[in-house]
Amino acid sequence: MTFPVRMPAPRAVLFDLDGTLADTAPDLAAAVNWLRTERGLEPKPYAVLRPTASAGARGMIGAAFGLGPGDDGYEELRLQWFDRYQSAMAVHSTLFGGVVELLDGIQAAGMAWGIVTNKPARFTDPLLPQIGLAHAGCVVSGDTTGFSKPHPAPLLEGARRLDIAPEHCWYVGDDLRDVEAGRAAGMVTVACAWGYCGEIDPATWGADYLLDTPTDLLETLRGLAGAPLKAATA
Incomplete structure (x- = not known):
């Protein structure tokens, strides 16, 4: 788990779906x-x-x-x-361990959260309620804007729907294109090592944060918001 120079707490956290919030x-x-x-x-x-x-x-x-x-x-x-x-989209798909607590903690801290995925809406829309994510503050699918990540347009649309400036948003994902899209959108980026991550080492993606678990992300957000932050490891 690696941390950058201390940053302000975000007003919103946007998430990729597959390999980030949900093990699909x-x-x-x-x-x-x-x-x-x-x-x-x-x-x-x-x-x-x-x-x-x-x-x-x-x-x-x-x-x-x-x-x-x-x-x-x-x-x-x-x-x-x-x-x-x-x-058969939700036979074995589940949220990663710690995601429920992470989303509850984000809401308790007064932050918004949403989903920005490359998954087409024909899958995203019926899947989310089946796996417990129907309460997302916004949902932007891969065909919502006419662009897909790593283009920043889907992330910017997510920020627009939450009515929060992109620079006050974080974007969390498990693929290099998630970090590229977040950077292009002017957001703080989080690479989640608990996801699928592909063949390229996430330590090389240039994300602002590389975190091992959803719990690490929650503790990081709590720390920036003023709550005690658990000790970081290199």
Whole structure:
């Protein structure tokens, strides 16, 4: 867990969804392995698929079939994966440990919070109430603004919906593009090491904070707001 020079407490915290607030990889992986089984292929090990979960269809289909956008067969797989995932989005998906307490603590401190995800609204909107996130102050999906992260537009839209200036917001995510988007939007950035994180070491992303657990984030926010901050470790 690493800390920068002391910063003021934010007025709002915006979060990525998959791999940040919610552990959705089990259902994402199940959907892509269903595609493999339908084609007479053995399921891919979950350990191979999990790190790609934050990259959505591109990551999952790439890991499961070795195909990417523009390759023959990719688009068919993407559409079938969407349909399969939509039919079973919340079978095994849950909030990460400590997230409920984190969100309760943010609200108790008088801060707002919201969700900014690259997940399309067709999945985000029905999933959130099923996993206990229906009370988000704002929800910006990957197709809300016409841009997706690392473009800053979705984050700026989240700040606009909360009626809080971007410079008073923090953005928390588990992917390099989350940090890039937050930086471009003028927000303090938090890399969450508890998420999927992909193949690039989050210590190299240049985030303002790199934290190991949701509890670490809560304690950091409490400390900046004036409550005792637990001891930091290098």
